Structure formats: C-alpha cells, structure tokens
Amino acid sequence: MVWRQALIIGALVLGAVIAEVTVLSRLGLPGATPDLVVVTIVAIALAMGPTQGAVAGFLGGVLIDLAPPGDTLLGVNAIVYIAIGYITGSVVDPRDRTVPIMMGIVGLAAGAAVLATSGIDTMLGSDRVSWEDVPGLVLSSALYAVIMAPVVILLVAWLVRRATPEVSVT
Amino acid sequence: MLSRRTRIVLAVLVVASLTFVILDLRGGQGPFASVRTVAANVLGGLERVAATVFSPITGAGGWWSDMRDQAAQIDTLQEENSRLQSDLQTLTGDKARADALDALLRVSSVGKYRFVPAEVIAVGPAQDFSWTITIDAGRNDGIEQDMTVINGDGLVGRVLKTTASTSTVVLIVDSSSAVGGRVATTEEIGIVAGTGRQDSLEFQLLDPMADVRKGDALVTFGSKGGRPYAPGLPIGEVVDVSGAPGQLTRVATVRPFADVSQLSVVGVVTRPPREDPRDSVLPKSSALAVTPSPAPLGAAADQATPSPSGAPEQETAATPAPTKKKKASTTETAATPVPETGN
Structure with a gap:
C-alpha cells in the first residue's frame, strides 16, 4: 500500500515538474513562472496527509533542481518544499477544507516558497538573487498558484481517491 | 504530536x-x-x-508579450503604412530599398559560422534567478560544452552542459555570464556581464578614457579556439552610458539584440570562422552610425539585422518582434550563419 502511495506521489510530482519547465515557463507570463510543483505538493498534502506531503515536497524539490535546464543549488528547493508539504498537510483541519481556504493556502505556500528559496540562496552566498524583484515574484507566483489551485487540488484529490482508497484524510 | x-x-x-x-x-x-x-x-x-x-500550447506562447506590444505595434504599423503609401508613388524608392536589403543580406553571410540548429524545449523558472534554457540537440548532434549559441539576431549564450540528446544553455543575461565584447566602430574592448534581467547587459570598459556613445553596437571579442564565444557575433546596442570619460568605473548599459525571453530556434556554433570577421557581421549598422542613411530602411530590414542604432526612426527596430516574424527571420535571413546540417 505504501508503494502504491509512493507511486502516485512520484507520478504526480514528475508530471508537474515536466509540465512546469516545458510549458508553463515558456508561456512568457509576467513575473514568476506559475509554480505547478508547489500547487501539486500542497494538493497531495491536503489529500493524503503531512508525511506524504513532505515526501512529495522532497521529490518535487530534487526533481525541479535536477531537470534540465536547472542550474540551481541542489537541495534548497527540497528543504523548502518539505516544509510546505508537511505544514500544509498538518495545519489544515480536514473539516474546513472549503475551496476558498484551500486557494488561500496554496497562494501563501507559493509566495512563501519564492521568499524562502531566495533567502536560503542568499544566505548560502549566491549573488543571483535580486531582492528588488522578489516582491513582484512572490505576488505573481501566489496569484498564479491561486488560479491553478482549484483544478489541481480537485484533480489530485480525485486521483488519490481512485488510486489509494485506503487513504481517507478527507 | x-x-x-x-x-x-x-x-x-x-x-x-x-x-x-x-x-x-x-x-x-x-x-x-x-x-x-x-x-x-x-x-x-x-x-x-x-x-x-505540448508544442501546440507553447507555440501559442508569447501571446502575453504580443498583447503587451500591441499598442506599440499599432503605432509602428500605422507609421509603416503611411510610409508604404508614399513609397508606392515613388517606385524608385522601393527599388532603392530592395537594393539596400539585398546588400544587407549579402554582407550578413560574411560571418561564415557553421552551426547546428536546435529548438528550445524547456526554460528554467523565473523565480530561480537563473537564465538557462534546454535545447533539443546534444552530444549526438556534435554539441560540446562551451560552444556558442546564437539566433538570427545575435549572441544568445553558451552551452553549459550536454546530455546525449539535449543541452543546457546559459544565456548572456544570466548574472553569471561574462562575454568579452568590442565596440564595433571604435574597437574598444571590455566585458559584457549579465545582470539577471532579460533586457539589459552591463558593459565594463577596460579603458576608462574610451569613447562609448549611446547607439554603439557591440560584437564578441572572441575566445581562444572560438570557445566559449566565437568572434564577431553581434551582442547588443549601448542604450546608456554612466560616468564621464576618465572616471574609474565606466559602465554602459547594453540591450541585447537577441530577445532571450522569446527564443524558439537557436543555432549552436560548431565551427567558428577561420578568421575573426571583425564587425562585418553587423552590416551597415556601424557605417550608419557614422553616416546615417537618408532614407529609413524598411521594416523587413529592421527585422533581419540589428538596429542601426542612433537614428530615431529606427527605435522600433529593436523592440521584440512578434514570435512568428522572428521565426521567419531566424530561418530565412539568419544573419550570420551557413547551416551545417541544413540540406
């Protein structure tokens, strides 16, 4: 049963990573690239629980750094996404999972992800981050995440229910 | 808990x-x-x-920038329309323009770069602050690390790493990128560094007394063995110079000729020309900067070549062209190169 969960988490995260670098980042939208990976991680955490959320976060972080043309420090995204997966999975009470609340959570998570990765990169001595751009990236990333949230969350929840009937968080 | x-x-x-x-x-x-x-x-x-x-979706990509440019585009088109109408009345004017265009195309093949064409398949997320792309050509196509990457407008970047069938390219605007550059007209050399922003580069002059003016075009200085940068490739145009001559730090802001946010087809230079083409790949533009031509060149010429800076009526030339036109100019009138695998 654990394997089945691992498989579906892996497939969802891998799909999100590939779609993000081949499609979303090429749309040329203003500001940040729509962070489908974060939205998927949050969706998994909400549908399956905090531990599964953390695993999804780790996988997503490592894959987005490894997938070409990734050129960032491997592991930074993973740490941030683990925290996001775990926290969103454990903080949200299953009873008040209404769509607006979930959209808000996804938006917060996407904004926090940009802020956290930029902060960690800077602390580790990278001079790539231009902080005057960060507020715009945080806001745009949060906005795109909110837009993608309902579809992705419902889709992931449906897939998880179909594939692993024994997981019943909701 | x-x-x-x-x-x-x-x-x-x-x-x-x-x-x-x-x-x-x-x-x-x-x-x-x-x-x-x-x-x-x-x-x-x-x-x-x-x-x-997903190519149908990404093919439609760029709609946002298209939309953003539409107002400017309408202005440009109206201007062009009135110009065309007056040109129609004077057929000789048309003829002269066609000749100018022909000349531009002839000169642009002087570079004789051998290249492998490739398509962009993935782009790094903007929030990573790294300007890197993945192209669909790799070691199997003869791509090696540190090869120069160009498109029809000019220098795009260099190959960072390769796999069998894909390569990662770091673009010139990435903050880790530094290219040896030369002012086309005055031969002044310096370092063109990426700023992490898609539309600006920083040109640090080695000689603080050098005379650099707004509108000057920059070409690559070239590296040993043509790697990572082949010589003579158009980089960009100086849009702003800070600091007076003699000041210790003189930095010019440069707008790259290639619009890196709208890349579709690029070429990887597998063999640089035997001789440095100097600035001949920047046809006319340097000559024009000295003696501006009386008649403005047509829109087509503007698309195909780096803008002959300076003249106000040419300002629109450097704004990003719509994706479709850009593709056409990349494949048909590609400034520099002679395709290696093409036919």
Whole structure:
C-alpha cells in the first residue's frame, strides 16, 4: 500500500515538474513562472496527509533542481518544499477544507516558497538573487498558484481517491 | 504530536536535502556529479517528449508579450503604412530599398559560422534567478560544452552542459555570464556581464578614457579556439552610458539584440570562422552610425539585422518582434550563419 502511495506521489510530482519547465515557463507570463510543483505538493498534502506531503515536497524539490535546464543549488528547493508539504498537510483541519481556504493556502505556500528559496540562496552566498524583484515574484507566483489551485487540488484529490482508497484524510 | 513514523520520514528527508546542498556547494566531480548527469539524461528525454506533445500550447506562447506590444505595434504599423503609401508613388524608392536589403543580406553571410540548429524545449523558472534554457540537440548532434549559441539576431549564450540528446544553455543575461565584447566602430574592448534581467547587459570598459556613445553596437571579442564565444557575433546596442570619460568605473548599459525571453530556434556554433570577421557581421549598422542613411530602411530590414542604432526612426527596430516574424527571420535571413546540417 505504501508503494502504491509512493507511486502516485512520484507520478504526480514528475508530471508537474515536466509540465512546469516545458510549458508553463515558456508561456512568457509576467513575473514568476506559475509554480505547478508547489500547487501539486500542497494538493497531495491536503489529500493524503503531512508525511506524504513532505515526501512529495522532497521529490518535487530534487526533481525541479535536477531537470534540465536547472542550474540551481541542489537541495534548497527540497528543504523548502518539505516544509510546505508537511505544514500544509498538518495545519489544515480536514473539516474546513472549503475551496476558498484551500486557494488561500496554496497562494501563501507559493509566495512563501519564492521568499524562502531566495533567502536560503542568499544566505548560502549566491549573488543571483535580486531582492528588488522578489516582491513582484512572490505576488505573481501566489496569484498564479491561486488560479491553478482549484483544478489541481480537485484533480489530485480525485486521483488519490481512485488510486489509494485506503487513504481517507478527507 | 508527531507519530514516530512521521518523525523518521521527516528527519530522513531533511538530512538528505541538507546533504545535497552541502555536496553541491562543494562542487567538483565525484559520484554526485554522475547522479546529476543521469538525472539530466532521463529528465531531458522526458522533456523532449513533453515539448513535442505540448508544442501546440507553447507555440501559442508569447501571446502575453504580443498583447503587451500591441499598442506599440499599432503605432509602428500605422507609421509603416503611411510610409508604404508614399513609397508606392515613388517606385524608385522601393527599388532603392530592395537594393539596400539585398546588400544587407549579402554582407550578413560574411560571418561564415557553421552551426547546428536546435529548438528550445524547456526554460528554467523565473523565480530561480537563473537564465538557462534546454535545447533539443546534444552530444549526438556534435554539441560540446562551451560552444556558442546564437539566433538570427545575435549572441544568445553558451552551452553549459550536454546530455546525449539535449543541452543546457546559459544565456548572456544570466548574472553569471561574462562575454568579452568590442565596440564595433571604435574597437574598444571590455566585458559584457549579465545582470539577471532579460533586457539589459552591463558593459565594463577596460579603458576608462574610451569613447562609448549611446547607439554603439557591440560584437564578441572572441575566445581562444572560438570557445566559449566565437568572434564577431553581434551582442547588443549601448542604450546608456554612466560616468564621464576618465572616471574609474565606466559602465554602459547594453540591450541585447537577441530577445532571450522569446527564443524558439537557436543555432549552436560548431565551427567558428577561420578568421575573426571583425564587425562585418553587423552590416551597415556601424557605417550608419557614422553616416546615417537618408532614407529609413524598411521594416523587413529592421527585422533581419540589428538596429542601426542612433537614428530615431529606427527605435522600433529593436523592440521584440512578434514570435512568428522572428521565426521567419531566424530561418530565412539568419544573419550570420551557413547551416551545417541544413540540406
């Protein structure tokens, strides 16, 4: 049963990573690239629980750094996404999972992800981050995440229910 | 509060991530580098497939910038329309323009760069602050590390790493990028550094007394053996100079000729020309900067070549062209190169 969960988490995260670098980042939208990976991680955490959320976060972080043309420090995204997966999975009470609340959570998570990765990169001595751009990236990333949230969350929840009937968080 | 299992899973994941960060910070080769290579191969293959499947969607990409440019485009088109109408009445004017265009195209093939054409299949997320792209040509196509990447407008970047069928290209606007540049007209040399912003580069002059003016065009200085940068490729146009001559730090802001946010087809230079073409690849533009031509060149010429800076009526030339036109100019009138695998 654990394997089945691992498989579906892996497939969802891998799909999100590939779609993000081949499609979303090429749309040329203003500001940040729509962070489908974060939205998927949050969706998994909400549908399956905090531990599964953390695993999804780790996988997503490592894959987005490894997938070409990734050129960032491997592991930074993973740490941030683990925290996001775990926290969103454990903080949200299953009873008040209404769509607006979930959209808000996804938006917060996407904004926090940009802020956290930029902060960690800077602390580790990278001079790539231009902080005057960060507020715009945080806001745009949060906005795109909110837009993608309902579809992705419902889709992931449906897939998880179909594939692993024994997981019943909701 | 935490179950034992959750605690263990969390601890393992965080320790693994921290290990990655530390190993990656140390850099260098070792078992870790090969993991990266294997992962890049597998994921790169998946991206190739995905790029093909999703090509209808990404083909429609750029709609946002198209929309943003539409107001400017309307102005440009109206201007062009009235110009065309007056030109119609004077057929000789048309003839002269056609001749000018022909001349431009002839000169632009002087560069004689051999290149492998490739298509962009993936772009790094903007929030990573790294300007890198993946192209669908790799070692099997003769791509090697540190080869120069160009498009029809000018220098795009260099190959950072390769897999069998894909390569990662770091663009000139990435903040880690530094290219040896030369002012086309005055031969002054300096370093063109990326700023991390898509539309500006920084040109640091080696000689603080050098005379650099707004509108000057920059070409690559060239590296030993043509790597990582082949000589004589158009880089961009000076849009702003800060500091007076003689000041210790003189920096010019340069707008790259290639619009890196709208790349579709690029060429990887597999063999640079035997001789440095100097600035002949920047046809007319340098000559025009000295003696501006009385008749403005047609829109088509503007698309095909770097803008002959300075003259106000040419200002629109450097604004990003719509994707479709850009593609056409890349494949048909590609400034520099003679395709190697083309026919």
